[in-house]
Amino acid sequence: MLNSTSKRAVTSSPAKLLQLVQKTLCAAALFGLSASLAHAVPSYARQTGSDCASCHVGSYGPQLTPYGVKFKLGGYTDSDGQDGKIPLSAMTSFGVTQTGKAPADGSAHKTNSTSMETSLFVAGRLTDNIGIFSQATTAYNERTVSLDLLDLRYARSLKLGDNEATIGLSLNNNPTLGDPFNALSQWRFPYIASKFGQDNGVGAPSPLVESLAAAVYGLNAYTFINNSFYAEGGLYNTPSRRDLVGVNGSDMGKFKGLGYYGRVAYFKDLKRQNFSVGLLGFNASLQPDRQDQSGLADKYTDLGIDASYQFLGNREHIFTVNTSYIKEWQTLNFTNSGLGSDNLKNSIKQFRLAGSYTYNQTWGLTTAFFDTRGTTDATLYSGSLNGSPTTTGYILQADWTPLGKESSWGAPFANVRLGVQYTGYTKYMGGSTYNSLDVNGGSVLRNAKDNNTLMLFLWTSI
Amino acid sequence: MKKQSLLLAALALSALISQHAVAAGDAKKGADVFAEECGDCHSAIPGKSKKGPTLTGVIGRKAGTVANFAGYSDTMKESGIVWSADKIDAYITHPKKVVPAGKMKYDGLEDAAARADVIAYLSSLK
Numbered sequence: 001m002l003n004s005t006s007k008r009a010v011t012s013s014p015a016k017l018l019q020l021v022q023k024t025l026c027a028a029a030l031f032g033l034s035a036s037l038a039h040a041v042p043s044y045a046r047q048t049g050s051d052c053a054s055c056h057v058g059s060y061g062p063q064l065t066p067y068g069v070k071f072k073l074g075g076y077t078d079s080d081g082q083d084g085k086i087p088l089s090a091m092t093s094f095g096v097t098q099t100g101k102a103p104a105d106g107s108a109h110k111t112n113s114t115s116m117e118t119s120l121f122v123a124g125r126l127t128d129n130i131g132i133f134s135q136a137t138t139a140y141n142e143r144t145v146s147l148d149l150l151d152l153r154y155a156r157s158l159k160l161g162d163n164e165a166t167i168g169l170s171l172n173n174n175p176t177l178g179d180p181f182n183a184l185s186q187w188r189f190p191y192i193a194s195k196f197g198q199d200n201g202v203g204a205p206s207p208l209v210e211s212l213a214a215a216v217y218g219l220n221a222y223t224f225i226n227n228s229f230y231a232e233g234g235l236y237n238t239p240s241r242r243d244l245v246g247v248n249g250s251d252m253g254k255f256k257g258l259g260y261y262g263r264v265a266y267f268k269d270l271k272r273q274n275f276s277v278g279l280l281g282f283n284a285s286l287q288p289d290r291q292d293q294s295g296l297a298d299k300y301t302d303l304g305i306d307a308s309y310q311f312l313g314n315r316e317h318i319f320t321v322n323t324s325y326i327k328e329w330q331t332l333n334f335t336n337s338g339l340g341s342d343n344l345k346n347s348i349k350q351f352r353l354a355g356s357y358t359y360n361q362t363w364g365l366t367t368a369f370f371d372t373r374g375t376t377d378a379t380l381y382s383g384s385l386n387g388s389p390t391t392t393g394y395i396l397q398a399d400w401t402p403l404g405k406e407s408s409w410g411a412p413f414a415n416v417r418l419g420v421q422y423t424g425y426t427k428y429m430g431g432s433t434y435n436s437l438d439v440n441g442g443s444v445l446r447n448a449k450d451n452n453t454l455m456l457f458l459w460t461s462i
Numbered sequence: 463m464k465k466q467s468l469l470l471a472a473l474a475l476s477a478l479i480s481q482h483a484v485a486a487g488d489a490k491k492g493a494d495v496f497a498e499e500c501g502d503c504h505s506a507i508p509g510k511s512k513k514g515p516t517l518t519g520v521i522g523r524k525a526g527t528v529a530n531f532a533g534y535s536d537t538m539k540e541s542g543i544v545w546s547a548d549k550i551d552a553y554i555t556h557p558k559k560v561v562p563a564g565k566m567k568y569d570g571l572e573d574a575a576a577r578a579d580v581i582a583y584l585s586s587l588k
Contacts (some may be wrong), residue, residue: 049512054502067502070567080511081533271498314494315501406505 019082019121034202041123042135043089044071045412049080052404052415053361057310057318059404060417060459062187063356065312066269069180073166073224075155076124076131087124087132091461093117097194101450106439108196114140116195116457119148131157140195146248148214150438151177166224173249174213175236176260178220181276183306183322185210189368190395190421194455199436199446202383202429204391205348207328208300209261209282212236215250216259227269230278234261241290252286259284265306273311280304280326287334299331318358326350332380341380348374348389362407364419368395384445384456388430393448397421416460423453485576492583495576502571503566506587514566518587525561537563546580555582 007058041061045052048071053059055068064072069077079085093116102110119137136151155168169178176184185206220234236259244251265278281304285297304326311319330346354368371392375422378387399419403410428434430447494516496506503514509517515528526539538561541550551559554577556570571577 049505049510050502054512065502078513079533080513081531083532312498314497406507406510 020262030367031460041091041107041120041121042091042412042415043085043087043124043211044076047079047085047087047124049082050410051406052410053315053406056404057312057320057356057359057361058364058399059408060362060415061402062191063182063189063322064180064187064319065310066267066271066274069267070166070227072180073155073168073222073230074131074157075129075153075168076133077099077129077155078126079125085124087122089121089123089461091117091119091121091459092195093190093192093298093457093459095194095455095457097453097455099195099196099450100452101446103196103199104436104438104444104446112196114195116140116192130154141205142364144248146214147173149174149177153178160225163226165226165384168222169382170222170234171217172220173215173235175209175216175218175234175282176280177213177220178232178234179231179263180224181267181278181308181322183278183307183308183324184280184304184321184350186213188322188324188352189356189366190397190423192419192457193421194453194458196453199383199428199451202434202436204389204429205374205381206372207302207304207326207348207350208284208286209280209302209304209326210350211329212252212259213246213250215244215252216255218259218261219263229266230265230267230276232261232263235259236261236284253288254286254290256285256287272313273309275309277305277307278305280306283424289334292334294334294337296334296337298334301329305326315361316359318356318361320358321354323353330435335380339379342377342387343375343380346375346377346380348372354395362401364397364399364401366395366397366399368397369393371396383435384430386430386435390427390430391425392427393423393425395421395423413462415462416458418458419451419457421457423451423455425449427449487578487580487582489579489582489586491576492579492581494587495571495580496583499568499571499576499580503568517584520550520587521547521585533565535561535563535565537561538565547585550581550584551577 026068039134055065055071057065095116098111099437102108117137117139119135122132122134124131131153133151136145137148138145147385150173152171153168153253155166158167172178174186176186179187182188216236218234220238222233224230224234238254239249260283262281263278265276268274282302282321284300300351304324308322309321326390328348332341332344332346335341336344351371354366356366374389376387381387381389397419399417403416404415425448428451432448433445435443438444490579503512504517505512506518508518509530509542511531515531523545524544525541525545526534541561554571557568558563
């Protein structure tokens with residue numbers, strides 16, 4: 001989604017500060033997507049000689065097959081042996097969205113037709129052991145170009161007795177960006193979502209680990225042993241405000257100390273089918289106001305479990321299931337001291353489940369469920385009528401991807417996906433009704449279903 | 463002399479059985495095996511190379527000689543292998559045993575019937 005982890009301005013005004021804290025905590029992307037929609041990078045296809053369908057379920061990014069998993073963990077360096085490949089790609093998307101009711105703050109109409117994002121990728125092999133995936137984007141209604149995603153990798157293979165291992169380092173700007181599986185925020189369904197699908201003023205919280213896209217930088221070390229055991233550990237920090245401005249990054253404030261990211265997973269590739277199960281952990285203390293001298297920071301600890309399954313067979317009928325559950329424990333030292341929350345300690349629990357079927361690597365159907373709950377806190381979740389942030393619903397998508405196969409017209413340059421997506425909310429911020437913002441910044445009652453969204457989209461890359 | 467004759471007879475029988483197993487493959491089933499096991503890295507389209515060389519025309523071809531493919535290991539180019547059905551069978555059973563320093567990252571296909579099927583499919587590619 002062109003998501004709601006929008007660029008945030010730092011301010012020391014108390015009222016704006018409280019708003020900032022609430023936005024940091026509450027208006028993070030509901031679906032946990034990063035600052036840009038997910039990705040289709042044909043330069044990798046040109047580099048490897050493979051078709052998009054080799055790496056991606058449904059012939060279009062980003063859901064990875066085992067071949068794509070290994071390509072990523074190999075540092076984006078595999079090739080067909082031919083020199084002279086240019087590691088550049090571009091992507092753009094257009095959407096027509098109809099919401100249940102126009103936003104009360106006047107930020108959009110009931111029906112909106114617009115280009116959503118245009119991105120340029122530098123993505124490919126740089127040396128035998130170094131590769132890159134980076135994305136610069138200009139989004140709807142923004143006149144700037146931001147460096148959304150950066151993953152610069154070093155990888156090599158090792159023989160450890162009878163075991164084979166890939167080891168690597170990743171310099172990146174999002175904790176889950178380097179993950180090779182399809183269940184965590186950066187890489188899970190929905191891969192494209194409407195800018196207009198959520199209430200921009202009031203939204204459900206996401207775990208911090210899923211809200212840091214383009215707001216941090218980190219160095220991760222990882223290993224993948226016998227194509228099965230995956231382990232990753234990383235240290236993260238927040239860039240200076242000046243550095244963020246340079247890349248138009250998201251300003252979430254600054255970490256007090258470092259953020260710690262850890263990930264382990266077991267993956268089994270049985271060729272016709274494959275599965276993964278994993279654990280995720282993240283810990284950081286965030287000071288939303290960079291100028292604050294109190295030394296107080298909000299502490300976040302995230303723990304998650306995830307699993308994926310793919311039946312690939314001969315690629316005619318493909319089934320996938322991806323799921324994740326993340327619990328976050330919050331100690332809101334900063335926010336609570338500024339009366340931005342009722343409770344010092346809160347928690348949120350986020351569950352995601354998506355299942356898809358793809359026929360002939362061309363026709364796709366996906367059903368997904370989302371469920372976010374948290375501790376009742378009437379001040380923190382001021383948009384909620386009962387103080388609960390509970391937001392639940394479902395997404396249905398049908399799509400057509402006519403290109404991206406080995407013998408497709410224009411391969412590997414021409415890629416396109418056409419689709420229709422419906423997002424339905426059964427609860428939004430605690431129930432079927434909540435307080436939204438009107439054009440003057442006051443509150444107005446709004447129904448959860450007013451945010452229901454039907455979107456037709458065209459997504460293309462070269 | 464008698465032992466040598468027995469050994470030769472055993473080898474001939476083994477070769478016959480091996481050839482028979484390959485010959486019994488089902489090319490239609492082999493197309494599915496190719497999609498499941500080989501197609502990410504190899505193409506069945508003439509002249510189309512991916513991470514590995516095209517497998518059209520592989521039967522009877524000398525290893526490491528596809529003209530437009532530059533990704534061969536030196537070991538493969540110098541192996542002297544000419545790809546017959548039984549040689550492919552041995553290679554895809556355990557690649558590292560046949561070309562120890564080869565680049566192909568493939569653990570091997572244990573199912574003999576599936577190997578026979580995919581070899582039948584490869585034989586059908588013109």
